Amino acid sequence: MELLTEYAAGTLSLAQLACMSAHFNYCDDCRRTTEQLQDVGAALFETQDPVPVGDALLNTVLARLDEAPPLSYSRPQRSQGGGRSENGVPALLQRLMGGDFSDLSWRKITSALSIAYLKTGDSNYEFALYQIKAGGSIPDHDHRGSEMTLVLEGGFSDDRGTYHPGDFTYRQASEAHAPRALQGQDCICLAVLDAPLRFTGWKHRWMNPFLTLHAG
Structure with a gap:
């Protein structure tokens, strides 16, 4: 609320x-x-x-009034009911992507996790898509700040429950979890962060200094 x-x-x-x-x-x-x-x-x-x-x-x-708008939209696809484009993606996100998931520049973080960063004009928050391979997981991590997550495709589970397309979660700083994608389909989520995540397991801690906030 x-x-x-x-x-x-x-x-x-x-x-x-x-x-x-x-x-x-x-x-x-x-x-x-x-x-x-x-x-x-x-x-x-x-x-x-x-x-x-x-x-x-x-x-x-x-x-x-003469300033450029913070969000730069390409021409949206024709929408269907609920404000989503023909491929099921919310129209606002479709405009920010300027294409489909396959058209984005994905950065591989781990064997199971890839991230594509989008621009919103917000200099304080990262706005990114996370792709987790089916059955794969994001290593144990906590957050140096807040994290909003919206499931777009597939689903994942963590210590709080199981999430499917449209489900929304919000985590505060220092809350730890290890999301695992459900079997059968890659999970694609929208994540909004005001600070980089921080891996807590010994196997991935070495990556923390390289994890920076891609805001803007």
């Missing part, structure tokens, strides 16, 4: 907002709750006394 409230209030980062928006394409309950929270916020605004806008603030707002 806290994340939905922050979304409705517009206080989440740009990358987090994009991830939550993609989740709403799968989850009607979260979307409806957010709409209700926005209605409450709008009603509260109506009860407030108006505040005069000074010339300095007005000029600042007008100057920003």
